[in-house]
Amino acid sequence: MTTKICYKCKNSLNVDNFHKQSRSPDGLSNVCKNCKRIQDKEYREQNKEKIDLKSKEYRKNNKEKIALKDKKYSEQNKEVISKKRKEYRERNKEQLAERRKQKYHSASEEEIALRKKKKKDYLKNAPEHVKQRKREYDKKYFASERGKNVLKNSLHKRRAQMLSSCDNTITLDALENLAKEQNYTCKWCNKPLNYELPKQIHLDHIIPLAKGGIHSIDNVCWSCASCNFKKSSKLPDEFIVDLNA
Ligand SMILES: [Zn+2]
Ligand SMILES: [Zn+2]
Structure with missing residues (x-):
């Protein structure tokens, strides 16, 4: 026997079209594979809740x-x-x-902050070749139109923060006094500052502008370039001075 009539669709089909079923006399299912598929689908649709519940229970009990x-x-x-x-x-x-x-783009502010932190932490501990790649990428990025705009916006924002919080107390005299008060050393690492190399002497915001600090003589200090870069926009207690730098 090479063909069989499907009980459901009444088509005479090759036996390949029937699933095996040991219980039946000829060892084959009495509905064809196609009809079986439709039946199963109907069953699943009609008993969706029951099946979901059962499979949920099964998954719960057989996690391992x-x-x-x-x-x-x-x-x-x-x-x-x-x-x-x-x-x-x-x-x-x-x-x-x-x-x-x-x-x-739909991330909340917290998610964005976490994302940035993760990225930063990763870069901090990344192998040298990754850091090098990032430096090369940045160089290219800030030379591109888009990068230039980002940089410009960021500097603009920083300048705006500075101006909006400026209380006009940062005069040349006041800055001179501040240097004297700090014994002409870096506020953070206490290393002597070389005033002959102005590029290496940074005026640092103690509470960063980005964190609500103001551009006022009470909120600035003289710092070496290294400490200033490392402090970046951290609060004083978040920043650990590296005395070996
Ligand atoms: Zn059939
Ligand atoms: Zn320093």
């Missing part, structure tokens, strides 16, 4: 078993999985890019 199975599967099918993933990414390139973009 499932994890083990998943692990085994992914180990045995590494290549297939990575190929599939790659294909999926290829196929959905645009949607994925859009989703990433939306996720990126």
Whole structure:
């Protein structure tokens, strides 16, 4: 016998079109594979809640078993999985890019801060070749139109912060006095400052402008270039002075 009539669709079909079923007299299911698929689908649709509940319970009770199975599967099918993933990414390139973009731009301020911190921490501990790559990237970036604009905006913002919080107490005399008060040393590391090399002497905001500090003589100090760079926009207690620098 090479053909069989499907109980459901009444078509006479090759036996290949029937699933095996040991209980039945001829060892085959009485509905064809196609009808079985439709039946199963209908069943799943009609019993969605029941099935969901059951599978949820099963997953809950067999967490370890499932994890083990998943692990085994992914180990045995590494290549297939990575190929599939790659294909999926290829196929959905645009949607994925859009989703990433939306996720990126819809992030809350906290998420953005965390993202920045993560990136910074990563770079701080990154191997030298990564740092070098970043420096090269920055150099190119700030030479590009977009990078130039970002830099300009940032400097503009900083200047605006400075002007808006400026109380006109930073006069030449006041700055001279400040240097004297600091014994002509760096406020942070106490190293002598070389006033013959003005580029190495930085006027540092003790509470950074970015954190609400003001541009006032009470909020500035003389600092060496190294400390100023390291302090960047940290608060004094967030900043650890490196005496060996
Ligand atoms: Zn059928
Ligand atoms: Zn210093």
